[in-house]
Amino acid sequence: MEGFVSNGSLSIRQLEIGFLRDVTVTVPPGEIHCISGKSGSGKSRLLRAVADLEQHNGQISLGNTRQTDLSGPQWRKRVRLIPAQSEWWYDNVLEHFQVEPDPSLLSALELNSDILKQPVSYLSSGEKQRLALIRSLYPQPQALLLDEPTANLDEGSRKSVENWLLNMIRQQHWPVLWVAHDQEQINRVASHHWDLENGCLTLTG
Amino acid sequence: MTVIELSPAKLALAGILVLILSGCAYAARLGITRRMLIAATRTVVQLSLIGIVLEALFSTSSLLWISLMAMAMLLIAGREVTARQKRRLTGGWSFAIGTVSMFVSSFTVAVLTLTVVINPDPWFTPQYAIPLLGMLLGNTMTGVAICLDRLHETTWQQRSVIENRLMLGQTWQEAIGQIRREAVRSGMIPTINAMAAAGIVSLPGMMTGQILAGTTPALAVKYQILIMLMITVGTGFGSMLSVLLASRRLFDKRERLRIDRLVLNNSE
Structure with missing residues (x-):
């Protein structure tokens, strides 16, 4: 990845989508705001609205750029949503990458660089999830929306992926919204912790 | 004879x-x-x-009546295209897109064939115009129905793939490109197969009819070649246009996938 980029804050004001009401959060660069809540509370939907994948009301901006100033794809190039379950659409892994990822990125996630030449059907779900994280770095985002990024991983690699993410976020100075439900993980990674209940977002830590 | x-x-x-x-x-x-x-x-x-x-x-032999007949054929074909889709677009969009695509492709090809190639006097002589348009519409209808059905069904099944591609900043054309090409291909394959098998496996119906009616085989064959080529042109452009229009309708101005615009047929 390239050097340090000065990113703006990710700001969400009076967001309304589905039964979510008046969701207001500001995430400064380099901070991780965790969101937890029961399943069905609208956590993923909130991230989808921030990535502009669903119709919504309210103002969302990154630095001085409002969501509506950019086209959908331009906005999503900057504000990158990484879904809980990654999808793959070509036969081979490498075809999914715009540029061949740096081998150091792969080894940091305990992946062998031979994996890029493999058919997608040979991958385990854990490998897919880790490769999807690397894939999401191209084109380089300016903010991250993580939807339970370690949910599909076994206990061992969960920690290493978490550390890798923390490292990247520190290096790249991204503002991050992170949907999580593991309280210990939240304690480890969160700058702030929000709880989503009955359509309202409340700060709990 | x-x-x-x-x-x-x-x-x-x-x-x-x-x-x-x-x-x-x-x-x-x-x-x-x-x-x-x-x-x-x-x-x-x-x-x-x-x-x-x-x-x-x-x-x-009046142009007005022939046009009315042609419009009636077109609207019935449009209805048929909509009915043959497992999932269709909400509102009247499936009917509208199907009808417009068939109108643009079949009518253009039919008028071109009548005025430039066959050239009867007047050009809309019903003996030529109606059978020609009928065959073009019938085949284009099949092609358009197959590719719209394929487009809508695959989009439905692969909606999370499309959205994952959008999340990476891809445009709607990039995100649905593979599905779109596959849909057009499936609409065109029956006509391509028919051309490949013509004369060997099957004696096309129009040619056989003409021969029955007393036309010499040599002339009947020439008409059949003309018709098959024109059917391919009409079906091809009709398929491409309908998939282009329908796939655009599956995304909104912000290039979000609007899966809510697809409904199972027989419901709104």
């Missing part, structure tokens, strides 16, 4: 054979007797009616 007249009594002979067949089917408890008899009756009634319409049309 004149064609031998078919009297109603002679047709009745064919009808008796169908009755005998249905008697056997009933005895064998095939469970299709009723449906076959209704279908046979429909054939007789529908074709007799269209015969009357065509007789009237041929005697007037």
